[in-house]
Amino acid sequence: MKEKTKTKPILQAQELSIGYSDKIVAEDISLKINEAELVAVIGINGSGKSTLLKTLTGNLKCLSGTISIQQKNINEISVQKLSELISIVLTETQFSQNLLVEELVALGRQPYTNWLGQLSNKDINAVKQALQLLEIEDKSKRKCGSLSDGQLQKVFLARAIAQETPLIFLDEPTTHLDLYHKIFVLKLLKTLSRRTNKSIVFATHEINLALQLCDQIILVSNGKVTQKTPEELINSNLLQELFPKDLVEFDAATKNFKVL
Incomplete structure (x- = not known):
């Protein structure tokens, strides 16, 4: 630290x-x-x-x-x-239960992606780093609807971190x-x-x-x-x-x- x-x-x-x-x-x-x-x-x-x-x-x-x-x-x-x-994490955030963890975290890159929402190598690396920082890279392929409240909170924090x-x-x-x-x-x-x-x-x-x-x-x-x-x-x-x-x-x- x-x-x-x-x-x-x-x-x-x-x-x-x-x-x-x-x-x-x-x-x-x-x-x-x-x-x-x-x-x-x-x-x-x-x-x-x-x-x-x-x-x-x-x-x-x-x-x-x-x-x-x-x-x-x-x-x-x-x-x-x-x-x-500024990135914002709200208590009651609407999201699709079928989104993968990595997909939800990648939404933090929206300020930087093109109009098609395509992720660049920089965007992909930012998502990976956020997942690693929150120690949830092993859950990247899981659907968000399968997570506990504590795990989901970490995913939203990862999205905020990915927003840089x-x-x-x-x-x-x-x-x-x-x-x-x-x-x-x-x-x-x-x-x-x-x-x-x-x-x-x-x-x-x-x-x-x-x-x-x-x-x-x-x-x-x-x-x-x-x-x-x-x-x-x-x-x-x-x-x-x-x-x-x-x-x-x-x-x-x-x-x-x-x-x-």
């Missing part, structure tokens, strides 16, 4: 307001995503995590403020170029997984961010795991977005205020939420 070195910002947001024409979800947002960092977006249900991800990826227009990727305003980046900068973008966004990547596979996927994301020098941003409810594994945490709560390191967030007392205190509380000493 590569040693982590001093990194530079790949994505920055300044004075951002997010939401919809009839509703502001959060405002006055300033954040920075550095190269080769694993960043979790946390918050209670309905707080605006998905809205933030949609806005940062250009799928939803911000109400005000600016988003820059590699120091260029996202509004000035073409759809084609944006697909070479500096930024990867994931929405709830551990949904439907048991505890072991939740830890497995998040540790895998950490390893990938180091090995590939990619910035990986994911929304999650697994706050305890995110605090242990991530470089940065983005907290969406009460119309505000706060970015801190895990240690800074723990010391800020913001986690103690995240949930009503009648059922659960955050224990700073153990860095865990506990049932009362």
